[in-house]
Amino acid sequence: MALVSAEPWPENAxxxxxxxxxxxxxxxxxxxxxxxxxxxMCGLPVQVVCRANAEYMSPSGKIPFIxxxxxxxxxxxxxxxxxxxxxxxxxxxxxDVQRAEMKAYMELVNNMLLTxxxxxxxxxxxxxxxxxxxxxxSPYSWPLNNxxxxxxxxxxRRKMNxxxxxxxxxxxxxxxxxxxxxxxxxxLGTQPYFFSKQPTELDALVFGHLFTIITTxxxxxxxxxxxxxxSNLLSFCRRIEQTxxxxxxxxx
Amino acid sequence: SVTSLDSIPMHGRDLTVHPDDLMEPPEQVNxxxxxxxxxxxxxxxxxxxxxxGRTKEDLLGYEISDVFHSKNLIDVMRKAHIARQRLLRLGxxxxxxxxxxxxxxxxxxxxxxxxxxxxxxxxxLTGSYNTMVGNNEGSMVLGLKLPNTFGRAEKLTFQFSYxxxxxxxxxxxxxxxxxNFERNLTLNLYKVTGQFPWSSLKETDKGMSAELNFPLxxxxxxxxxxxxxxxxxxxxxxxxxxxxxxxxxxxxxALSHTVSIDSRNSAIFPSRGALLQINQELAGYTGGDxxxxxxxxxxxxxxxxxxxxxxxxxLWGGMLYPIGGQSSSIADxxxxxxxxxxxxxxxxxxxxxxxxxxLGGEAYWAGGLHLYTPLPFRPGxxxxxxxxxxxxxxxxxxxxxxxxxxxxxxxxxxxxxxIRWSYGAGIVLRLGNIARLELNYCVPMGVQSGDRCTGxxxxxxxxxxx
Numbered sequence: 226m227a228l229v230s231a232e233p234w235p236e237n238a239x240x241x242x243x244x245x246x247x248x249x250x251x252x253x254x255x256x257x258x259x260x261x262x263x264x265x266m267c268g269l270p271v272q273v274v275c276r277a278n279a280e281y282m283s284p285s286g287k288i289p290f291i292x293x294x295x296x297x298x299x300x301x302x303x304x305x306x307x308x309x310x311x312x313x314x315x316x317x318x319x320x321d322v323q324r325a326e327m328k329a330y331m332e333l334v335n336n337m338l339l340t341x342x343x344x345x346x347x348x349x350x351x352x353x354x355x356x357x358x359x360x361x362x363s364p365y366s367w368p369l370n371n372x373x374x375x376x377x378x379x380x381x382r383r384k385m386n387x388x389x390x391x392x393x394x395x396x397x398x399x400x401x402x403x404x405x406x407x408x409x410x411x412x413l414g415t416q417p418y419f420f421s422k423q424p425t426e427l428d429a430l431v432f433g434h435l436f437t438i439i440t441t442x443x444x445x446x447x448x449x450x451x452x453x454x455x456s457n458l459l460s461f462c463r464r465i466e467q468t469x470x471x472x473x474x475x476x477x
Numbered sequence: 478s479v480t481s482l483d484s485i486p487m488h489g490r491d492l493t494v495h496p497d498d499l500m501e502p503p504e505q506v507n508x509x510x511x512x513x514x515x516x517x518x519x520x521x522x523x524x525x526x527x528x529x530g531r532t533k534e535d536l537l538g539y540e541i542s543d544v545f546h547s548k549n550l551i552d553v554m555r556k557a558h559i560a561r562q563r564l565l566r567l568g569x570x571x572x573x574x575x576x577x578x579x580x581x582x583x584x585x586x587x588x589x590x591x592x593x594x595x596x597x598x599x600x601x602l603t604g605s606y607n608t609m610v611g612n613n614e615g616s617m618v619l620g621l622k623l624p625n626t627f628g629r630a631e632k633l634t635f636q637f638s639y640x641x642x643x644x645x646x647x648x649x650x651x652x653x654x655x656x657n658f659e660r661n662l663t664l665n666l667y668k669v670t671g672q673f674p675w676s677s678l679k680e681t682d683k684g685m686s687a688e689l690n691f692p693l694x695x696x697x698x699x700x701x702x703x704x705x706x707x708x709x710x711x712x713x714x715x716x717x718x719x720x721x722x723x724x725x726x727x728x729x730x731a732l733s734h735t736v737s738i739d740s741r742n743s744a745i746f747p748s749r750g751a752l753l754q755i756n757q758e759l760a761g762y763t764g765g766d767x768x769x770x771x772x773x774x775x776x777x778x779x780x781x782x783x784x785x786x787x788x789x790x791x792l793w794g795g796m797l798y799p800i801g802g803q804s805s806s807i808a809d810x811x812x813x814x815x816x817x818x819x820x821x822x823x824x825x826x827x828x829x830x831x832x833x834x835x836l837g838g839e840a841y842w843a844g845g846l847h848l849y850t851p852l853p854f855r856p857g858x859x860x861x862x863x864x865x866x867x868x869x870x871x872x873x874x875x876x877x878x879x880x881x882x883x884x885x886x887x888x889x890x891x892x893x894x895x896i897r898w899s900y901g902a903g904i905v906l907r908l909g910n911i912a913r914l915e916l917n918y919c920v921p922m923g924v925q926s927g928d929r930c931t932g933x934x935x936x937x938x939x940x941x942x943x
Contacts, residue, residue, distance in 0.1 A: 278725030284714060292718060366766050369706055369728040 259433025277364035337405035539656030616640025677716035717832035730765035733758035786850035794842035810837030821899035821921030826929035828876030843874030873898035
């Protein structure tokens with residue numbers, strides 16, 4: 226870790242994600258946006274590059290990952306650690322209690338929101354057939370496209386069964402999302418960010434997921450509607466978009 | 478190419494030494510007897526085959542029909558010997574005995590002959606277990622073979638190989654054309670996993686292929702279609718980013734054609750004859766993601782010199798031309814270096830590289846000049862000593878990427894600059910008809926920055942099993 230912190234953040238740091246127009250799915254887009262928001266909040270420049278094989282390039286198999294100098298780091302958690310080692314952190318001002326709280330809410334978002342996104346994408350037959358499988362397989366030719374899409378679907382469904390979500394219905398998942406948003410909305414209250422005036426990695430994570438959900442068209446608009454029901458979360462997303470992403474012309 | 482397995486033949490070619498290689502042609506009877514026998518007219522009345530079980534008779538008619546055209550006794554013996562060879566090469570008989578006798582029965586002519594082939598069929602199912610050692614790796618190979626599956630010399634083979642670096646299995650079905658054994662069709666289904674530490678790359682191929690072989694004059698042609706699902710990944714966390722960028726899945730659907738002329742008397746230790754093999758592969762026009770045209774050739778000439786020594790010269794080259802603007806995949810490019818091409822350099826460790834990982838190149842050439850002589854003072858002559866040879870060699874080669882926009886002049890120039898070469902001497906041991914073991918002292922030259930040499934630049938000993 227000592228070697229890593231010695232090098233400053235380079236100009237050519239790059240973030241890799243799947244192809245924006247045709248390939249990327251809701252869950253990956255949300256995770257990628259969360260990391261992008263975090264890096265912008267830290268003031269660290271990063272270039273976003275889209276590759277069809279980003280998922281396979283990633284050392285952990287998860288999107289997004291960043292290429293900084295000689296290092297390759299994937300997923301928000303490890304990236305936060307990585308930037309901390311380089312001397313950039315958003316949560317230094319927090320005390321131990323607040324830090325524990327932040328970790329707990331981040332766990333909530335990962336266990337609820339991210340899992341719900343994966344469930345809707347791959348376990349709902351309509352969404353899987355109309356959106357997820359065609360998008361996931363778009364860079365490949367027949368019959369490889371079908372093989373990879375079904376392989377991914379089986380893998381996600383197996384994981385859902387393992388964590389006990391296998392038997393859930395879409396309605397139950399929407400309810401879970403509502404409850405999660407309820408908890409987040411309550412914690413946020415009327416503050417600009419979750420921990421008063423300064424954003425932390427929790428803000429980046431919540432923004433990434435909520436913003437992506439409300440701006441992505443799925444087979445059903447139900448999920449977006451549930452989130453739009455919480456006005457303070459909506460204005461939270463808008464605030465972060467305007468503060469950190471005002472130079473971006475499109476949202477996803 | 479990175480995907481071929483040097484050590485495992487997937488085409489069902491039998492590597493055992495055939496007893497016929499050692500067999501002598503029929504004895505020459507002395508002149509006076511020969512005159513009598515040659516002048517005596519004979520007629521072959523019956524040609525029989527005995528001992529058939531599952532083999533279909535229509536298959537064998539073609540192989541033995543020529544015996545009927547014999548005019549005299551010497552002719553009968555010669556043609557029967559040739560027919561026996563033809564029956565054995567089908568790979569369906571363990572043994573073939575020839576019996577020539579005078580005709581018997583009511584329609585027997587005074588100068589009539591009956592020729593009988595007594596055959597012993599091979600077993601329906603054979604299993605095998607082999608250990609193979611190739612370029613720096615070892616593997617255990619289990620095989621199941623069903624020769625003469627449906628009675629017309631078809632062969633169904635299943636092979637499973639578990640090795641230090643790779644695991645693979647394959648199913649293969651071989652069908653020759655009755656009467657034209659050299660024209661045959663092979664269908665393959667396989668899964669192959671390989672690890673390539675020189676590139677920090679691992680590759681899993683799942684594929685199928687259909688291959689048609691046929692002779693045309695002195696040449697032998699192979700037409701093949703292959704569909705492969707390739708998965709590339711980093712071998713270690715420390716792989717270079719250039720290799721990481723190649724990770725993922727791709728589908729290659731390719732048509733290829735190979736023409737070869739081989740007049741050598743042995744594949745491992747030829748002392749005369751030449752080999753010319755030209756191969757081309759076109760991918761992308763029958764589906765798949767990969768799209769390229771690949772050409773490569775091999776030329777080898779051998780000549781016996783004074784004192785039982787052999788001079789051998791060889792030249793290889795190839796070019797990969799990506800089609801449609803996409804860049805080539807690391808799995809399709811050429812690699813150079815090591816005991817099979819340029820000795821003194823690490824295995825496939827010449828040419829374009831990134832952070833120590835060799836990425837291969839789109840064009841290459843390699844050449845070698847070898848002189849094999851018997852051991853000095855010929856120890857163990859006539860016996861064990863004959864398996865050894867002293868070996869003097871000169872290897873050279875180059876591997877690079879070309880800018881296809883430039884003309885052929887620029888390409889030749891690029892291939893001619895930064896040539897790597899090496900020279901040295903050593904001892905070679907011949908292991909049956911299958912392999913050779915070399916122990917060399919080698920001096921690598923023309924080393925470019927990025928290349929990896931085995932041992933020190935000043936020269937080193939190395940041993941290779943090829």
